[in-house]
Amino acid sequence: MKKTLKCKHCGNEDLFYTKEKYKGEFEFCMDKEGNPVFNADIHEGATYELRSKYIFCRECDKRVCRIDEFESGEE
Numbered sequence: 744m745k746k747t748l749k750c751k752h753c754g755n756e757d758l759f760y761t762k763e764k765y766k767g768e769f770e771f772c773m774d775k776e777g778n779p780v781f782n783a784d785i786h787e788g789a790t791y792e793l794r795s796k797y798i799f800c801r802e803c804d805k806r807v808c809r810i811d812e813f814e815s816g817e818e
């Protein structure tokens with residue numbers, strides 16, 4: 744049986760989140776006067792890295808469980 748998330752604080756079973764950040768680099772295009780030119784691929788090449796070890800409840804913002812515990816399926 745697949746483990747499911749449920750907030751033991753408020754009972755929410757629908758919406759959860761993890762905290763993440765991303766970093767990356769891109770080529771910022773400008774014209775000969777230094778004015779920025781529309782950059783369509785500004786987020787291409789960005790890498791996302793996990794910032795938190797926990798899954799949080801979207802409803803009450805409390806910790807629900809550790810991400811690694813949830814993924815391993817252990818209580």
Ligand SMILES: [Zn+2]
Binds near residue numbers: 751752800802803804
């Ligand atoms: Zn909750």
